[in-house]
Amino acid sequence: MNLQDTFSKVNKASRSLALLTEDKINKTLDDLAQLTWENIPEILAANEKDLARMDPEDPKYDRLKLTQARIEAIAADILNVVKLPSPLNRTLSEKSLENGLKLTKVSVPLGVIGIIYEARPNVTFDVFSLCLKSGNSLVLKGGSDAHDSNTAIVKLIHQVLEKNEIDPNIVALLPPDREATAEMLQAVDYIDIIIPRGSQGLINFVRNNSKVPVIETGAGIVHTYLDKSGDIEKAAKIVTNAKTRRVSVCNALDCLVIHQDKLEDLPKIAKSLGEKQVKVFADKPAYEVLKESYPKALLFEAEDEHFGTEFLAMTMSIKTVPSMESALEHIAKHSSKHSEAIVAEDQAALDIFLKSVDAAAVYANTSTAFTDGAQFGLGAEIGISTQKLHARGPMALEELTSYKWIIRGDGHIRD
Known part of the structure; x- marks a missing residue:
């Protein structure tokens, strides 16, 4: 399997996000919440297919299971993200140098975020809403346990993006097989950061095998x-x-x-x-x-x-x-x-x-x-980081940004 074409399309589409207005992003998320409410029966039907393949005694069964109440709560969380202020283009610091150069430190998206996760279809909604609001494109690698649910959810996301004239390639759902995971972990030219969500075994595997930088989240002892x-x-x-x-x-x-x-x-x-x-x-x-x-x-x-x-x-x-x-x-x-x-x-x-x-x-x-992004007043979360570089604890909008320096001059050259 060769997924480079998919990765390339997501990477290219991510550049178009920089020109989206906050109003357009919020309207898209508002439309997604509405479409989610309207399609609860379809989402539940897809989820039932996934549940039928899993032993109810499996600890992951509850994570996999969607109910009408849980989907309604997910839609409400999307609307909570709409209400949050944009984390982008914020001036973090600024100063003028003696030579007249003006320096401004501005918040920007991370770029292309890869999410590897197990039986948690709610993650598909959560990470999309947070990534769109923070200007990031998204490569999703869900597990086979939740593939029918994830496919149904991503279909809704693509419908909403097309309705709002946003390139649907900003979100890609990969096949649920291990080969796709292996390719994703090597996609250094296309993906900026990978966030694994799941068991300690999954997190260890991603950390030990990824050439793309990793933010560790999830396992809680x-x-x-x-x-x-x-x-x-x-x-x-x-x-x-x-x-x-x-x-x-x-x-x-x-x-x-x-x-x-x-x-x-x-x-x-x-x-x-x-x-x-x-x-x-x-x-x-x-x-x-x-x-x-x-x-x-x-x-x-x-x-x-x-x-x-x-x-x-x-x-x-x-x-x-x-x-x-x-x-x-x-x-x-x-x-x-x-x-x-x-x-x-x-x-x-x-x-x-x-x-x-x-x-x-x-x-x-x-x-x-x-310990939860919504409980901390952050809206939905993309995961809970257990490491110390870049972010720690619940990762929400602010943690999905980096920054760049903007330097303005008037013909300045260095001696």
Whole structure:
């Protein structure tokens, strides 16, 4: 397979985006939201074909599944992006030199963005709305699990682009096979940045094999540490929400790290987890405390493999520690640098945790479920970056831009 012609068309089309007005971009997105509402039955029918090929017990099933409510929420998110100010052509800084040259630093698109993602058809809508608003063209490489859904969605996007007289080549959906992924990772002459969204295995593969620069997003191995000063009622609510609100997302809790002085309160914290049928892998001290109160069919002794695992299911682990230092050490060893939280009332403990933990989002007395572009007031997100170069945390419009220097003179030459 040779996809260079596709890449070339997307790259060429990206240059036309620079001349689009903000009004035209907003009208296009508004039209897409409307067309999405009108075509909910068609989108759901395509999604049903994808769902029929996947085991409902697969952790990715919930990510793949679209419902009328979810599609309506997606359309609402598109309209939220319309309301956001454009991130383009903003003057970031300016100055005049002694020789009379005038320098202006201006925000510009990244160019051509490649997205490699698994069973998440909502990503197709999200990344398009963000990329169009930020002036970027888009190469999409979805997985075979969601190919029917993605195809239906991209068809709607192309209809809207043509209606608004925008080159539809600004968006291309590649075949779902591995050969397309391999070509995409080598497309240095056409694609400016690649963002993988999915499992740690996918992210590692892209990072290790791509010649195109990569922004790592997605995999969340998430901890909440209950300090010896933590409030039990707060802890119970936070842990339950972080674990059970939606288990298939990357901000869901994977491991409760508990100070040994709080072990006697563990049954209270775990009560609602048991009611919601959460499977727990507890280390020996936690297991001994829980074995009389937690549902026996859901409680197991933890092995090493249960720490540092992103479960993406109604499953979590519990680690007992003797001190804050031990908690920090455990988190540093197993964290994916996505989202980490502490429950504590002691201000010194809060300060140490917030300063010491290396993650894109660090929480105090709050559920990690808030790591999300919309929750942060950014509109939809293209992903959550877990690295430190260019962007970190939820990536929205501002993070999809770079900048260039504009220098104005009047016949200046350098000595």
